[in-house]
Amino acid sequence: MTSVQQARQALGGKLRTLRVSVGLTGRELAGRLSWPASKISKLETGKQAPTEADVVGWVGATTGDEQDSASVLAMLRTMESAYAEWQRLLGGGARHHQSTWAGMERRAARLRVFEPAFVPGLLQTAGYARHRLAQAITAFGAANDIDDAVRARLARQEILYDSRKRFHFVITEAVLRYGLCPPELMLPQLDRLVAASTLPNVRLGVIRFGTPFIIGPGCGFWIFDDRQVIVEIFSAELTLTQAQEIDLHEKVFGAMASVAAYGADARAVLTRVMEELRSTLPDNDDVGATTP
Template identity: 50%
Template structure:
C-alpha cells in the first residue's frame, strides 16, 4: 500500500514528503469532516444555516468539513442534534477519540504538568524491548543529564505557560533512565553533530551532557551513532522520531505529539532509521566527534 503523496520506496530512493508523519492524522480528520458534511446535506441544510443554528462562524463549519479543524466532542454532539442524526453521535465520537490519540496536542497533554507526561512515557518504556531513536537537534530524553533536562523543561514551561513542576519532571526523567540497566532492553540512538552543538543550554551544562553520552555509549545494550557534519546523507534528517519495537512511532512537533501505529508508517520510519544509521559513526569514531565538540566548548587553558 502506498501512502498518499509519498513516492514508493524502491530500495534506492527514499520518500520525499516532509508531511509523511502527519498523513494518517490528516486522513482521519478529513474522513470525520466528510461524514459530518454528509449528515448536514442529508438534513437539507447549508453550511451557513448550520452555523447560524449553532451560533458559530460559517468558517468553522467549512474548516471542520474540509479537515482543517478538529471538532470537539461538544461540537459533534451539537452537530448531530441540529441535523437530527443523534444516532450517529457515538460512532463519530469514537472517531474523534482515535484522532485525538494520534494527534495529541501539547496544551492538552501537559495541562496537568510535565511530570505526568514523563510517567506515561515510563509506562511505554516498560513495554518496549527495542528503542530506535533519531534526533537532529536535541539530546534524547533518556540520555539527558538533570541539568540538560531542566533546561528543556524550562523551555516548555515558558512556551506553553505551564505550572512549574520542573523538579518533579526532572526526577521522573532521570528515573526513566534506570531502564538502561535491564538486560532485556536494547537501544540504538542516532544523533547529528548539530544536536551536540546547538546552544540549548550553557556550555558548562553541555559539557556535562557530552560526558554523559560518552558514559552511556559504553553500556553493552546501547548503540550510539553520530552523523558528523562532513557526512553525505542518503536520507534527509527532516525531524526526530522514536520507534518503539515495531509497534509505534512517536514524532514530536511544536504543537503536538504524533502517535503513528499503521504498519506502513512503522515500516517507512524503520527504513528511514536504517538509512540514517548506516551513515553514522560508531565506537571510536563517534567518540572522536564528541571529543571534537568538547574541545570546541572547553575553555582554552593554554591562554588562561
C-alpha cells in the same frame, strides 16, 4: 505537513468518497444535513475536523452503511487520540509527563530513537535536562515542578542497565553543537554520551556534518518495539499506531542509522566537539571531562 494534518485530509477524502459514491453534490448533501455548503468543503479538504455527530450524520445521509460509519469513526478516534496538546500533557506538571514516558519505556523491549536537535531524554545529564525542561515549562506555561521533573527524567535512565532491553539512538552532529545549555554543562553532557556509547545494550550513532542524507532530518521520533511511534512537534506529541505509520518511521530510522558513525568513530566526533568547546572557555583546566 504534520501527520495530524495528513490524517485529517485522509478522513476528509473518505467522507468525499462516500458522498460521491451515491451521486450527491456537496450542496445537495449540505441541504440534506441542513449545513452550510462551506462546511462540506472544509470537512472534505481537511480544513476542519468533524465531530462524531458529523460523521454519523454524513454516513446516514449518504450510504447509510453501518460499516462505513464504524470505519470513519475509527479513523476519527485514531486521529484524536494521536494528537495531544502539550498544554494538556503538561497540565499535571512536567514530572507527571516524565512518569508517563517511564511507563512506556518499561513496557518496551526495544527502543529506536532519532533526534536531530536534542540529546534524547534517556541520555541527558541533570544539567542539560534542567535547561530543556525549563524551556518547555516557560513555552507552555506549565506548573514549575522542575526539581521533581529532573529527578523523574534521571530515574527513567535506570532501564539502560536492563540487559533484557535494546536501545538504538541516532543523533545528528548538530545535537552536539546547539547552544541549548551553557558550555560548562554541555561538556559533561558530551562525556555522558561517550560513556553511554560503551554500554553493551546501547547503540549510539552520530550523523556527522557533511554526511549525505538519504532522507532529510525532520522532527525527532521514538519507536517502541513495533507497536507505536511517538513524534514530538512544537505544539503536540503525536502517538502513531497504524501499521503504515510505524513502517514508514522504521524505514526513515533505517536510513538515518545507515549513514551514522558508531563505536570509536562516533566517540571521535564527540571528543572532538568536546575539545573545541573546552577551548572556548576562559579557564578550561578543570571543566568537563574527556574520554580517549
